[in-house]
Amino acid sequence: MKKTTILFVISLVFSAFNSLAQSEGNAPPKRAHHEMLYDETNKSVLMVGGSTPENGGQSSKFFNDIWRYSSGKWSKTQDTVDERSGMRFAFDSKKKIYSFGGFSANGSLNELRVLENNRWKTISFHPEIKASEPGFVYDAARDRFIVFGGLVERGVVNNSTWEWNHKEWKKIEGPGPEGRTSFAMVYDSKRKRTVLFGGGGTTPDKKFGDTWEFDGIAWTKVSDSGPGERRAPGYAYDSKRGMLIIFGGSGKDGIKGDTWGWDGTVWKKLSDTGPAPRMMGYMAYDKDRDRIVLFGGRLGWPNDADDTWEWDGTKWNQIKN
Secondary structure, eight states: OOOOHHHHHHHHHHHHHHHHHHTTTTTOOOSSEEEEEEEETTTEEEEOOOOEEEGGGTTTEEEEEEEEEEEEEEEEEEEEESBBBSEEEEETTTSSSEEEEEEETTOOOOOEEEEEEEEEEEEEEOOOOOOBEEEEEEETTTTTTEEEEEEEEETTTTEEEEEESOOOEEEEEOOOOOBBSSOOOEEEEETTTTEEEEEEEESTTTTTEEEEOSSOHHHEOOOOOOOEEEEEEEEEEETTTTTEEEEEEEETTEEEEEEEEOOOOOEEEEESSOOOSSOOEEEETTTTEEEEEEEEEEEEETTEEEEEEEOOOOOEEEEOO
């Protein structure tokens, strides 16, 4: 056999090995501004999109990939059509995954989409709000999607609340949280409330540390204590314990690395150890394994992470891929 033929065969084998290794669970590339959700149908954590700085922060790379995490391993499903960051996911009673808003090369977006056969299908455009990193949850008790806040453009944030009933949008009138972006917002299925915490305002220095709840009629501020001001914390709802769990975020004195829980009455610090301090270390709660999964996030400009961690309700454990 000629030397060139042997080298060609070796190259093919090496390529196939790399592809197989990726499909069997190599970790996704480093990123922030991504979104994660537990897919109850497929029993796996879904992660899509995001972005990361390149060339020392002179440019940004946007992602259009779909990854799944199951039994401690990542696998890449495929790429979507568009590159997008800052969108938010929700899972409805019909076991469908929905996405709202986000950011692309054209700015903030106002699309409501559903994931079908690993492809996004647009089902509505929000009548008024373009939003990157808004709040977006599914209110299971009332069969409604709730949207609040988000970044419209540099220096402009939303302060309105909207509902989608699968047919049309309805604006919720009345007082509520101050306009913001990059906050934690989950649906507390135990108490049938949408819970909102923290976030950032129109400038990097503007951060919030308040906690609000929405009962389907009105917003109520329920706490000004707890973790303190936090922009872009990681967050997930632990349905077994009935708690909003947050990790990290950017506070008054820098980027945090602590873990807190809100049980509907008080905030409690759960841990000071775990992943390195970061913003946007986004998370999803795996109901079947009773674990919160965290991936990546921003360690500090322009450095993002590509590590995976699991929170078991007591402590963090790093998962090596």
